Amino acid sequence: MEIKIIKNVMQYNKEEADANRELLKDNKTKMINILSSPGAGKTSLIIETIIQLKDLFRIGVIEGDIASTYDSEKIKKFTDNVVQINTGGTCHLNASMVAKALKELNARELDIIFVENVGNLICPVGFDLGENYRVLVSSVSEGDDKPIKYPKAFIKNDLILLNKLDLLENSKIISDFNLDFFIKNIKEINNNVEIIKISCKTKEGFESWISWLKNKLNA
Amino acid sequence: MEIKIIKNVMQYNKEEADANRELLKDNKTKMINILSSPGAGKTSLIIETIIQLKDLFRIGVIEGDIASTYDSEKIKKFTDNVVQINTGGTCHLNASMVAKALKELNARELDIIFVENVGNLICPVGFDLGENYRVLVSSVSEGDDKPIKYPKAFIKNDLILLNKLDLLENSKIISDFNLDFFIKNIKEINNNVEIIKISCKTKEGFESWISWLKNKLNA
Numbered sequence: 001m002e003i004k005i006i007k008n009v010m011q012y013n014k015e016e017a018d019a020n021r022e023l024l025k026d027n028k029t030k031m032i033n034i035l036s037s038p039g040a041g042k043t044s045l046i047i048e049t050i051i052q053l054k055d056l057f058r059i060g061v062i063e064g065d066i067a068s069t070y071d072s073e074k075i076k077k078f079t080d081n082v083v084q085i086n087t088g089g090t091c092h093l094n095a096s097m098v099a100k101a102l103k104e105l106n107a108r109e110l111d112i113i114f115v116e117n118v119g120n121l122i123c124p125v126g127f128d129l130g131e132n133y134r135v136l137v138s139s140v141s142e143g144d145d146k147p148i149k150y151p152k153a154f155i156k157n158d159l160i161l162l163n164k165l166d167l168l169e170n171s172k173i174i175s176d177f178n179l180d181f182f183i184k185n186i187k188e189i190n191n192n193v194e195i196i197k198i199s200c201k202t203k204e205g206f207e208s209w210i211s212w213l214k215n216k217l218n219a
Numbered sequence: 220m221e222i223k224i225i226k227n228v229m230q231y232n233k234e235e236a237d238a239n240r241e242l243l244k245d246n247k248t249k250m251i252n253i254l255s256s257p258g259a260g261k262t263s264l265i266i267e268t269i270i271q272l273k274d275l276f277r278i279g280v281i282e283g284d285i286a287s288t289y290d291s292e293k294i295k296k297f298t299d300n301v302v303q304i305n306t307g308g309t310c311h312l313n314a315s316m317v318a319k320a321l322k323e324l325n326a327r328e329l330d331i332i333f334v335e336n337v338g339n340l341i342c343p344v345g346f347d348l349g350e351n352y353r354v355l356v357s358s359v360s361e362g363d364d365k366p367i368k369y370p371k372a373f374i375k376n377d378l379i380l381l382n383k384l385d386l387l388e389n390s391k392i393i394s395d396f397n398l399d400f401f402i403k404n405i406k407e408i409n410n411n412v413e414i415i416k417i418s419c420k421t422k423e424g425f426e427s428w429i430s431w432l433k434n435k436l437n438a
Contacts, residue, residue, distance in 0.1 A: 037256050037257040037258060037338070037361075038256040038340045038361055038365060038368070038369060039256060039358075039360065039361025039362045039365060065368055066341060066368070066369065066371075067367075067368065067369070067370055067371075068367050068368055068370075070364055070367050070368055071368070089341075089371070091310065091339075091341040091342050118341070119256070119340065119368070119369075120310075120339060120340070120341055120342075121257045121338065121339070122285060122308075122310040122337070122339055122342070123310050123339075123341070123342065139258075139360070141258065141358070141360030141361075141383065141386070142256075142257055142258025142360075143258045145289055146257060146258060148286075148287050148289050149257070149284055149285070149286065149287055149289055149290070149338070150257060150285065150286075150338075151286055151287075152285075152286075152308070164360065167360070167386070
């Protein structure tokens with residue numbers, strides 16, 4: 001008696017991710033998967049980006065959380081195109097969850113879709129969602145050792161945003177964050193990745209982030 | 220033909236955790252499982268606690284990371300009783316990993332063992348390691364919404380430490396962290412848990428944390 005083996009989970013996810021990519025391709029919609037630790041600033045980044053780009057592009061957001069609609073309610077004040085995915089405890093989004101959200105969003109009518117992944121520097125890394133670009137948000141307050149301690153999170157990105165720059169450049173605070181050390185350790189594992197320093201609080205560095213985005217949208 | 224089912228993973232973990240607890244019980248060694256997001260301050264907390272208590276207690280540390288020996292090298296400067304567990308990508312420690320580390324540590328000769336779990340606010344929560352107490356470190360820079368967004372992380376603890384208090388009480392920084400909101404949302408899911416505010420940078424609040432520890436060690 002032969003025991004049937006369920007199709008490999010990662011292979012299944014890959015097929016669903018490819019289907020998501022295919023769905024968005026026709027209409028040149030770009031999907032951006034945003035990863036970070038809890039509290040690194042993904043939601044603030046998305047809100048400020050919507051404010052700056054809402055007259056130029058049709059923007060949608062897929063909010064991934066293990067529980068609550070707290071972040072999507074915040075984002076709802078700036079755009080109606082928000083879908084919340086509650087994973088019910090699962091520590092990352094997968095392509096099949098995103099496929100359902102894309103249907104809800106009327107994805108084809110949007111220019112950009114930001115996917116805010118579950119706050120977790122480990123588990124979301126291995127799951128392709130069908131995104132066009134992957135952006136990692138790291139923050140000054142997490143410390144300069146994150147690329148050493150979570151190397152896989154820093155490898156697969158198209159862009160790394162270092163947020164909370166205001167905590168580094170405020171002369172009233174003694175910060176032990178060593179920027180050279182942070183960058184050196186990223187370059188050792190992902191030499192080609194672009195790194196942009198920003199502050200969602202002071203808006204410093206947003207010109208560079210917005211310009212990176214516009215380049216990708218026209219690509 | 221009967222297909223044998225591998226024993227439930229969580230049941231196996233529970234048995235291993237009970238064995239760890241049993242091992243430590245004879246000698247009144249207390250094990251403390253410390254959980255947090257990446258970069259919330261677990262390592263700094265452990266180092267400062269060793270500095271303050273090393274003449275009173277024999278202290279050991281089990282360092283959990285997905286990669287590198289970066290944190291254990293830091294701790295090695297303050298105590299020789301350190302064992303590193305590299306999970307090789309796994310997003311949490313389990314009781315069986317800790318069992319091996321306890322053997323390496325000569326656990327029975329220690330008064331306290333701090334277990335620094337992998338930086339992750341989701342996956343470590345469900346895994347009993349055989350600890351006597353579980354402490355969650357949250358930090359001001361992660362934002363006041365963490366109890367809403369990661370409720371399970373805030374339920375099962377004996378103590379919650381709110382770290383990086385210096386970022387809240389520094390009049391030169393405009394912080395949007397609402398302490399009442401943070402505490403209210405914890406109390407709604409875990410009304411009895413103690414919350415101590417600390418700063419590993421300024422050492423504010425350490426008297427309360429050290430006094431909590433001493434009480435538990437004498438319990």
